[in-house]
Amino acid sequence: MPELRQDPTTNEWVIIARERAKRPYDFLLDREVRLLPDHVEDCPFCPGNERLTPPEISVYHRDSDRSNWIIRIIPNMFPALTPKTTTEEKLVDSHFKARGGFGFHEVIIESPRHNETLSEMDELHVALLIQAYRDRYAVLSGDARVKMIIIFRNHGVTAGTSLEHPHSQIVASPVVSACAEKKSEIAGSYYNRTGRCLYCDINRWEIESGSRLVFGNDKFAVFNPFASRYPFEMWISPKNHQASFGNIEPADISELGKVLRESIRRMNSLLANPDYNYVFHTAPVEEENAKHLHWYVQIVPRIWTVAGFEIGSGIYINTIVPEDSAKFMREV
Amino acid sequence: MPELRQDPTTNEWVIIARERAKRPYDFLLDREVRLLPDHVEDCPFCPGNERLTPPEISVYHRDSDRSNWIIRIIPNMFPALTPKTTTEEKLVDSHFKARGGFGFHEVIIESPRHNETLSEMDELHVALLIQAYRDRYAVLSGDARVKMIIIFRNHGVTAGTSLEHPHSQIVASPVVSACAEKKSEIAGSYYNRTGRCLYCDINRWEIESGSRLVFGNDKFAVFNPFASRYPFEMWISPKNHQASFGNIEPADISELGKVLRESIRRMNSLLANPDYNYVFHTAPVEEENAKHLHWYVQIVPRIWTVAGFEIGSGIYINTIVPEDSAKFMREV
Numbered sequence: 038m039p040e041l042r043q044d045p046t047t048n049e050w051v052i053i054a055r056e057r058a059k060r061p062y063d064f065l066l067d068r069e070v071r072l073l074p075d076h077v078e079d080c081p082f083c084p085g086n087e088r089l090t091p092p093e094i095s096v097y098h099r100d101s102d103r104s105n106w107i108i109r110i111i112p113n114m115f116p117a118l119t120p121k122t123t124t125e126e127k128l129v130d131s132h133f134k135a136r137g138g139f140g141f142h143e144v145i146i147e148s149p150r151h152n153e154t155l156s157e158m159d160e161l162h163v164a165l166l167i168q169a170y171r172d173r174y175a176v177l178s179g180d181a182r183v184k185m186i187i188i189f190r191n192h193g194v195t196a197g198t199s200l201e202h203p204h205s206q207i208v209a210s211p212v213v214s215a216c217a218e219k220k221s222e223i224a225g226s227y228y229n230r231t232g233r234c235l236y237c238d239i240n241r242w243e244i245e246s247g248s249r250l251v252f253g254n255d256k257f258a259v260f261n262p263f264a265s266r267y268p269f270e271m272w273i274s275p276k277n278h279q280a281s282f283g284n285i286e287p288a289d290i291s292e293l294g295k296v297l298r299e300s301i302r303r304m305n306s307l308l309a310n311p312d313y314n315y316v317f318h319t320a321p322v323e324e325e326n327a328k329h330l331h332w333y334v335q336i337v338p339r340i341w342t343v344a345g346f347e348i349g350s351g352i353y354i355n356t357i358v359p360e361d362s363a364k365f366m367r368e369v
Numbered sequence: 370m371p372e373l374r375q376d377p378t379t380n381e382w383v384i385i386a387r388e389r390a391k392r393p394y395d396f397l398l399d400r401e402v403r404l405l406p407d408h409v410e411d412c413p414f415c416p417g418n419e420r421l422t423p424p425e426i427s428v429y430h431r432d433s434d435r436s437n438w439i440i441r442i443i444p445n446m447f448p449a450l451t452p453k454t455t456t457e458e459k460l461v462d463s464h465f466k467a468r469g470g471f472g473f474h475e476v477i478i479e480s481p482r483h484n485e486t487l488s489e490m491d492e493l494h495v496a497l498l499i500q501a502y503r504d505r506y507a508v509l510s511g512d513a514r515v516k517m518i519i520i521f522r523n524h525g526v527t528a529g530t531s532l533e534h535p536h537s538q539i540v541a542s543p544v545v546s547a548c549a550e551k552k553s554e555i556a557g558s559y560y561n562r563t564g565r566c567l568y569c570d571i572n573r574w575e576i577e578s579g580s581r582l583v584f585g586n587d588k589f590a591v592f593n594p595f596a597s598r599y600p601f602e603m604w605i606s607p608k609n610h611q612a613s614f615g616n617i618e619p620a621d622i623s624e625l626g627k628v629l630r631e632s633i634r635r636m637n638s639l640l641a642n643p644d645y646n647y648v649f650h651t652a653p654v655e656e657e658n659a660k661h662l663h664w665y666v667q668i669v670p671r672i673w674t675v676a677g678f679e680i681g682s683g684i685y686i687n688t689i690v691p692e693d694s695a696k697f698m699r700e701v
Contacts, residue, residue: 038451038453038454038470039448039450039451039454039470040468040470041450041467041468041469041544042461042465042467043465043466043467045464045465045466047547048547049546049547049548050547052449052450054447054449054470117371117384117678117686118371121370122371129595130577130580130595131574132377132570132574133374133375133574133595133596134374134377135372135373135375136372136373137370137372137373138370138371138384138385138387185682187677187678187682189676189678189680189681190677191676195674196676196677197674197675197676198676206677206678208678208682210682210684211373212684214381214382214682214683215379215380215381215382215683216682216683216684217682217683219551242462242463242464242465245462248462263461263465264465314676314677314680315677316677316678316680316681317681335680337680342527342528343529344521344523344530345519345521345522345528345529345538345646346449346521346540348646348648348667348669349519349648349649349650349667350517350519350540350542350546350548350549351546351547351548351549352542352544354449
């Protein structure tokens with residue numbers, strides 16, 4: 038029988054369809070598998086083609102090789118938001134609210150190798166990638182006009198990427214989204230009622246139950262959330278309270294890298310290297326030290342379709358029970 | 370330069386990317402075009418195969434031919450929600466809220482012909498389809514456990530359908546979604562402030578401006594909303610105040626059919642028969658006569674991808690300016 042579950046962080050309902058027990062191979066898509074080359078002559082992100090992109094913002098090297106970058110950060114050539122305009126508010130047609138599309142949109146080229154994805158990188162490389170995210174967070178959040186920062190990765194065409202060379206993106210926005218405001222309201226009212234962070238409690242509940250837990254270490258818990266909108270969705274959540282990813286301790290950076298890599302490896306193994314997104318949910322800049330907010334990384338394999346029901350209602354239908362998907366992910 | 374626009378009905382921001390002027394052919398996807406046959410031997414929705422589906426809930430005929438159905442309504446064989454369970458609330462792992470997946474999920478088979486879509490139907494047939502929606506709305510909303518009704522159509526694989534025989538769906542839910550609650554709050558507070566329905570005002574603003582208007586008649590306005598999340602998104606909104614589609618006047622049913630068909634024809638002509646969804650946004654059952662709510666039909670061609678940015682922020686990036694898309698749709 039189907040079940041409705043309420044996401045405690047958004048209050049939104051999710052339908053967990055239980056019409057039949059599914060196994061991971063029920064989610065495998067009929068996809069063409071292409072092996073990518075190590076280097077592509079005309080790829081703007083491959084070494085030697087640096088002139089095809091805007092000048093770099095920063096680069097990262099291995100200590101052992103200072104002459105070749107392993108991570109390179111550039112402005113997005115087709116930015117969603119840009120520092121070349123303002124945040125000025127205006128009324129369109131006397132009634133509709135708009136403002137200038139000021140902001141920053143950067144691309145983090147994750148590797149010089151066209152075919153090296155995060156799941157294959159060594160520990161140091163993954164740690165440098167997380168370090169790069171944190172460094173850019175620190176710089177961009179220093180601009181007083183920036184209110185919200187989104188770090189994300191689109192892997193594969195169905196996940197929304199057009200360039201196959203491994204890269205992540207970071208967008209700094211001059212507004213806090215209504216979604217993020219609502220999450221802050223819900224967690225704020227929970228804090229006022231209980232004196233506790235909702236997300237710290239969720240971590241504790243998930244660890245105590247264990248039924249949706251995938252794995253974890255001293256610092257991070259990885260689980261399929263109770264009201265997962267998407268099949269095999271994972272959250273990586275810091276066990277200690279922390280509202281903003283920007284405040285991550287240097288010692289936790291390589292831990293996060295290891296946990297992120299392990300999560301993606303499990304997903305790849307179970308679902309045959311699906312397209313996926315991951316995204317860092319982190320407190321709005323002005324709430325970086327909030328007691329009621331908590332950052333986490335959400336990983337979403339692209340094995341679902343948004344249809345009219347979801348567009349119309351906001352209620353998603355998840356075709357696998359999170360307890361089942363977590364069990365598969367634990368046993369990989 | 371990009372622009373941020375705020376949707377007055379949700380308060381959510383949308384990024385309107387203006388990096389270059391786009392034309393409709395920039396959105397054409399590389400798709401295999403398949404001509405469908407009129408009848409498919411093993412299609413469960415084709416006439417003669419009625420035994421392959423659960424018994425019908427109701428059928429519609431033409432007056433001139435009482436022996437053959439032209440619309441047939443059946444329970445969904447793989448329902449998202451089902452009357453076979455309860456709405457009972459429970460706590461899972463002592464903390465998480467869930468409830469039984471009670472509800473109704475029906476399929477409206479729109480035509481006996483495997484290849485006849487709404488854009489090709491005659492006026493009487495489209496009117497009967499809208500009538501069928503309204504009739505099912507009336508029956509399902511009569512169940513005291515039903516709080517919200519979603520009528521929608523998924524056209525094509527990328528829009529989330531698995532069966533190509535033309536059909537729509539109707540889901541009756543025992544909960545009001547958090548999304549719908551938020552829209553009601555926003556419109557309620559607008560009503561308290563101004564004494565007017567927000568959606569009636571939006572209709573008036575769109576008609577006065579004309580820049581995002583596609584077409585209209587005495588009863589309905591069709592426009593690309595100011596803060597369209599999706600390229601070429603259309604709203605069909607009744608000009609007279611009406612909170613619930615369930616209250617549509619009999620005289621307006623055939624008018625709506627004509628406007629819906631014309632909207633889809635324009636979209637098909639401009640975007641080469643894209644996959645699409647449409648969905649009826651209508652007031653929760655208990656707010657059917659609300660002064661602050663207003664039903665409308667949203668049509669969304671599937672020429673976009675949700676990526677990590679949208680999943681993480683709730684802010685969508687629309688790559689065409691609604692004033693431009695509306696101009697193309699007006700000039701078809």
